[in-house]
Amino acid sequence: MKNFVAIVLAAFMLVSLAACEQTESSSPSSTLESADSVQSETKTVSGVDNSEPVELTMVIQTDGIECADNAMLDEAINELLNEKLNVTLNIKRCTFTDTRTNMNLWLSSGEPCDVFNSWFSWNTYKDYYADLTPYQDLMPNALEALGNFISNGYNGDQLLGLPAIKDWVSYSCYMMRKDIVEETGMNPEEIKTFADFEVLLRKIKENHPDMYPLTNGTAGRSTLFTSTVNAREDGTQYMTDMCIGTGLGIGLMDPATSSEVSCMFFSDFYKDTIEMAYRWTEEGLMYDSSILNGFEQVVAGTAAGYGTSYKPGIESQETVSCGTEMVAVCMPDPKDGVLVTNTNFNWGVNKNCKDPERACQLLDLLYYDVDLNNLLSWGIEGVHYIKTDDPNIIEYPEGIDASTVSYYSWGKWELPNNYLQYVMAPSPSNLWEEMDEFNMAAAPSKALGFVFDTTPVEGEITAVQNVITQYDPGLGSGTLEPSKLEEFQQALLDNGVQKIIDEAQRQLDEFISNKQ
Amino acid sequence: MNRSKILAKAKTWFPFYIFMLPGIAYLLINNYLPMLGLYMAFTKVNLVDGIFSGEFLGLQNFKFLTMSSDFPLIIRNTLVYNLIFLILNPIVGIALAFFMNELGSKKILKCFQTSLLLPSLLSIQIITYIVYAFLCIDTGIMNKTILPTLGLDPVKWYTTPEVWPALLIFVHFWMRSGFSSVVYFSSMLSISPEYYEVAELDSASKAKQFWYITLPLLKPTIITLMIISLGAIFKSDFGLFYQVPLGNGALYKTTQTIDTYVFRGLTGSGNLGYSAAAGFLQSVIGFVTVILANWVIRRISPDDAIF
Numbered sequence: 001m002k003n004f005v006a007i008v009l010a011a012f013m014l015v016s017l018a019a020c021e022q023t024e025s026s027s028p029s030s031t032l033e034s035a036d037s038v039q040s041e042t043k044t045v046s047g048v049d050n051s052e053p054v055e056l057t058m059v060i061q062t063d064g065i066e067c068a069d070n071a072m073l074d075e076a077i078n079e080l081l082n083e084k085l086n087v088t089l090n091i092k093r094c095t096f097t098d099t100r101t102n103m104n105l106w107l108s109s110g111e112p113c114d115v116f117n118s119w120f121s122w123n124t125y126k127d128y129y130a131d132l133t134p135y136q137d138l139m140p141n142a143l144e145a146l147g148n149f150i151s152n153g154y155n156g157d158q159l160l161g162l163p164a165i166k167d168w169v170s171y172s173c174y175m176m177r178k179d180i181v182e183e184t185g186m187n188p189e190e191i192k193t194f195a196d197f198e199v200l201l202r203k204i205k206e207n208h209p210d211m212y213p214l215t216n217g218t219a220g221r222s223t224l225f226t227s228t229v230n231a232r233e234d235g236t237q238y239m240t241d242m243c244i245g246t247g248l249g250i251g252l253m254d255p256a257t258s259s260e261v262s263c264m265f266f267s268d269f270y271k272d273t274i275e276m277a278y279r280w281t282e283e284g285l286m287y288d289s290s291i292l293n294g295f296e297q298v299v300a301g302t303a304a305g306y307g308t309s310y311k312p313g314i315e316s317q318e319t320v321s322c323g324t325e326m327v328a329v330c331m332p333d334p335k336d337g338v339l340v341t342n343t344n345f346n347w348g349v350n351k352n353c354k355d356p357e358r359a360c361q362l363l364d365l366l367y368y369d370v371d372l373n374n375l376l377s378w379g380i381e382g383v384h385y386i387k388t389d390d391p392n393i394i395e396y397p398e399g400i401d402a403s404t405v406s407y408y409s410w411g412k413w414e415l416p417n418n419y420l421q422y423v424m425a426p427s428p429s430n431l432w433e434e435m436d437e438f439n440m441a442a443a444p445s446k447a448l449g450f451v452f453d454t455t456p457v458e459g460e461i462t463a464v465q466n467v468i469t470q471y472d473p474g475l476g477s478g479t480l481e482p483s484k485l486e487e488f489q490q491a492l493l494d495n496g497v498q499k500i501i502d503e504a505q506r507q508l509d510e511f512i513s514n515k516q
Numbered sequence: 517m518n519r520s521k522i523l524a525k526a527k528t529w530f531p532f533y534i535f536m537l538p539g540i541a542y543l544l545i546n547n548y549l550p551m552l553g554l555y556m557a558f559t560k561v562n563l564v565d566g567i568f569s570g571e572f573l574g575l576q577n578f579k580f581l582t583m584s585s586d587f588p589l590i591i592r593n594t595l596v597y598n599l600i601f602l603i604l605n606p607i608v609g610i611a612l613a614f615f616m617n618e619l620g621s622k623k624i625l626k627c628f629q630t631s632l633l634l635p636s637l638l639s640i641q642i643i644t645y646i647v648y649a650f651l652c653i654d655t656g657i658m659n660k661t662i663l664p665t666l667g668l669d670p671v672k673w674y675t676t677p678e679v680w681p682a683l684l685i686f687v688h689f690w691m692r693s694g695f696s697s698v699v700y701f702s703s704m705l706s707i708s709p710e711y712y713e714v715a716e717l718d719s720a721s722k723a724k725q726f727w728y729i730t731l732p733l734l735k736p737t738i739i740t741l742m743i744i745s746l747g748a749i750f751k752s753d754f755g756l757f758y759q760v761p762l763g764n765g766a767l768y769k770t771t772q773t774i775d776t777y778v779f780r781g782l783t784g785s786g787n788l789g790y791s792a793a794a795g796f797l798q799s800v801i802g803f804v805t806v807i808l809a810n811w812v813i814r815r816i817s818p819d820d821a822i823f
Contacts (some may be wrong), residue, residue: 100783108563127562290674290762291648455560459580462781462790466584466772469780470765479675480766494585 050086054358057090059103059116060376061411064095069379069407077375084369085361096411107350114353115362117164117346117414126451129160129348135360142367145417151449153346161346162363166418168339168439171239171332172225174214175318176200176305177298178325183207188329193235194276197329201285204304212287214280215303216477217294223286223307224277224476229332230254231269237332240264241445244452244504248464249472250497251504255338255445259512261505263497265472266489274475274482281478288477295321305329313427313435320402339442347416366416373420377412379405388425392432395425450511457503460496467491557792570789577793584781586772594773597757598749600685605745606738608689609696614726616697617704629701632694640755647687647760675766684771688756696741703737704730739813739820747806750774750798774798 067073074091081087092113094102106113107128132153136143142162143150152163174197181188184203191197204213216223230253231237241255242248242264249264264270280286289297294306299322308318310330318326347366349359365372378385378394384407385394396405412421419432428434454461471488474480552567557577559570581587612632619625635643650657651673659670673679707730715725752773761767778794814821 290764291645458787458790459583462580462787463584463586465781466586466777469763470768470772472765474675474764474766479672491585496583 050358050361053082053086053088054355055088055090055112056114056353056355056359056362057092057112058362059092059094059106059113060409061096061099061414062093063410064097065410066093067407069384072383073375073379073407076380077372080369080372080375081362081365085358085365087358087362089362110352112350112353114350114355114359115347116350117161117348126155126160128351129346130351130353130356131158131160132162132349132360133157133159135349135356138357138360139364139367142364142416145367154449155451161348162367162416164345164347164414164416164418165367166345166413166415167435168442171310171330172229172307173310173314173328173330174223174305174307175294175314175322175326175328177322178327180204180208180304181327181329188327191329192331192333193231193237194273194331195235197331198276198280198285200329201280205283205285208304211301212284212297212303213305214286215294215297215306216288217306217308223288224273225307228264229269230264230267239332239338241338241447243445243447243450243508244500247468248461248500249468250501252445252447255447256443257446259446259508261501261508263492263501265468265492271482271485274478274485277476277478278480278482279478286478288473288479298322298324298326313431316427339439339444339448345414363416368417368420370420373415373417374422376415377409377421378424379407379409384408385422385424387422390429392423392429393425393427394422446512447508449515450508452504452507457496457500460499463495464492464497464500467495554792554796556788557796559789561788561792563788573789577789578797580781580787580790581774581777581794581797584777586768586777589769590772590774590777593770594750594752594775597681597684597752597773598745601688602742602745602749604685604689605692605696606700606741608693609700610731610734610738612693612697613700613704614730616701629694629698632697634694635691636695638691640759643687643691643755644759644762647683648762651683674762674764677767677769677771680761680767680770684756684760687760688753691756699741700734700737703734707733735817736820740822743806743809743813743822746809747802749805750801752776754779 070093074089077091078088081089090112092106103113103116103118105111132139136159139162145165146153146163149163149165149168150159153159153161176188181200181204184200184207186200186203191200201213204211214223228240228242229237230240239255240251240253242251244250244261250261251264252259253262253264253267254260277286281288287303292300294303294308295318297303298306305326308314310328315326315328318328347363349356349363353359374381381387382397384397384400384405386397387394396402402408412418415421419436421432423429423431467488471480471484471491475482475484475488555568556570558574559568559572559577561567562570584590616625616628619628648656651659653659653670653672653674656673658673663670671679711729711733712725715729720728752775754775757771757773758776758779761771774794778791782791810821810823
């Protein structure tokens with residue numbers, strides 16, 4: 001009997017080992033329909049020798065879900081790339097929550113990671129970007145598409161990355177359930193200050209006493225974006241430029257007009273906001289959950305709205321996640337935009353890439369090729385989407401919707417040129433025009449293009465970071481008494497925040513004088 | 517020794533060395549080889565050109581820990597928690613083992629051992645959520661059911677630092693005591709029952725038997741385990757101090773240790789030199805403590821010292 005049990009257990013172990021091996025799923029071969037794309041103005045580079053086949057790796061973020069048709073798409077993309085550039089592309093999909101750790105591992109262990117993206121304020125990757133200045137001739141289309149914005153890709157004299165063309169102006173807004181807002185009779189577009197917002201929240205609480213009117217966007221973060229907005233005398237808000245890294249709350253309080261660096265946590269606006277947050281939480285108008293995301297709470301019916309970052313199209317996007325129609329209460333007003341430094345979302349080429357010329361050509365292709373962009377974003381025409389009468393709008397084929405489609409790209413917002421992507425109904429056809437208006441209307445921050453070198457003050461940054469995580473989430477979500485603000489400010493001073501501010505000011509002044 | 521004797525010995529022991537080979541290879545690769553990376557604690561780490569290519573900085577990386585105004589606090593927290601664990605560990609473990617020993621039935625013994633061991637198999641994330649289920653402000657079991665029944669007001673658990681030392685110690689022992697009790701239990705089993713029979717003939721009470729027979733014979737086990745855990749005197753269980761309080765900043769006074777400080781401060785800048793320095797410091801202090809403790813034990817009762 002014992003022998004038999006032992007043999008059975010051993011057999012189980014062997015079977016589970018075998019199951020660990022990944023099996024290649026056989027995917028049907030697809031034919032790539034050539035879409036009539038607007039390529040009349042693309043520039044071709046002469047004198048480039050693409051006769052050698054090259055293998056490149058590109059990193060794209062996903063939400064962790066493995067799409068059934070990923071292999072099919074990879075084949076289709078490679079067909080296109082083989083034809084145009086003689087390149088075989090290996091797409092590395094990385095779950096966005098693990099991007100930081102994974103990228104660190106891949107880059108430091110030398111795994112092939114030729115074309116990838118990040119924000120420059122993530123200091124660890126900066127060393128891995130190759131200087132693209134010698135390859136600029138290979139990327140005429142990208143340079144033309146970017147225009148002056150290319151300055152965001154520079155670090156000193158070196159062109160380290162190409163900024164992605166996407167929603168550049170980042171805001172916060174509060175996504176509220178449309179039906180509940182309509183019940184209160186208030187118009188979301190007229191809510192411009194926290195005072196107005198409070199009126200709305202009170203009305204919601206009256207109508208629905210068992211629901212929290214406002215909650216956090218991401219689990220564990222505070223709702224009110226206390227460290228990235230500032231307000232004028234009349235209470236209308238505008239974005240600050242946290243050019244030293246958002247976590248520290250140090251940056252330009254009035255980015256369009258002044259280049260003075262200071263720390264958000266010492267400002268009057270912060271003081272007023274946390275007192276308001278405390279009041280709201282005590283009265284049950286606001287609730288921050290450590291483990292649930294905002295949209296999950298709306299789906300569960302325990303919350304009426306949450307804070308998130310704004311961009312055109314966010315309302316339709318959040319409507320899908322929440323399952324009920326959502327409307328955005330935008331504070332600050334989107335038309336009051338500021339182009340801030342942290343829009344440094346750049347695509348670059350790895351220093352260790354064996355064939356940087358081909359990689360640059362690939363980057364260039366991403367900036368103008370409609371087919372490639374839509375393959376990456378939406379899938380294969382006819383299979384994952386179909387075109388409509390409007391040349392820009394696409395929709396799902398019969399019987400398929402957003403939840404059942406076998407390929408989707410969560411990370412399509414990070415692709416180099418969002419404007420080339422088709423627009424999925426019901427988003428408006430002129431989505432990208434709106435976004436471009438949005439971007440261009442924004443006033444540029446004085447620190448645009450500035451990258452802070454943290455080396456002289458790294459110890460202080462570590463200490464200040466700890467102090468901030470100790471107080472800010474609690475104060476911002478109204479769970480810590482506002483009287484702790486003095487302790488917080490004193491702790492910041494004790495841990496060297498002034499040194500960081502002075503160093504940042506010094507570097508910024510130098511940067512600005514060099515720019516001129 | 518002459519050749520034939522050496523050969524004969526080799527033949528007997530050779531298979532055993534072969535058996536040891538995988539273990540030794542693992543030890544070398546996993547534990548000794550990475551020690552070379554300690555060099556990173558003294559340099560400005562530059563991973564692009566390799567681990568050893570950074571600019572040599574001497575002891576500068578070690579200063580970052582001292583720059584925080586909370587430095588005495590984090591040292592105090594780490595040390596005090598570890599000392600409490602050190603002292604309570606044998607007490608709880610032996611108490612549980614003693615009770616297990618007194619159980620008559622083998623079946624009941626197996627039930628208890630299994631249920632005591634189960635929490636140590638749970639991932640710390642699950643334990644975090646179990647604690648959350650108890651301590652959540654409006655829907656937790658404590659605030660909703662237990663405290664009202666006792667006639668007390670609900671407590672904002674996640675923003676009152678004072679309760680957390682007791683909570684964390686409780687959670688720690690809930691997780692780990694099963695494991696240590698098994699170790700002590702097996703030591704207890706090896707005590708010859710003759711001692712107990714003689715003691716009963718002399719009409720010694722259970723307590724006296726425990727104090728004069730069981731404890732002294734358990735002394736080697738206790739001392740060995742203590743010295744081993746002294747090696748980690750400066751480290752802390754990251755999951756316990758960061759995850760279980762849900763990373764809540766309001767609880768820093770009583771839950772911030774060196775490991776959580778390093779994590780919170782460095783996830784932003786990713787400075788590997790700093791974190792290597794912190795880890796190095798922890799290991800060096802643990803090493804010195806172990807050597808000292810062993811020396812002290814050797815003076816008191818030489819047989820129990822580890823080396």
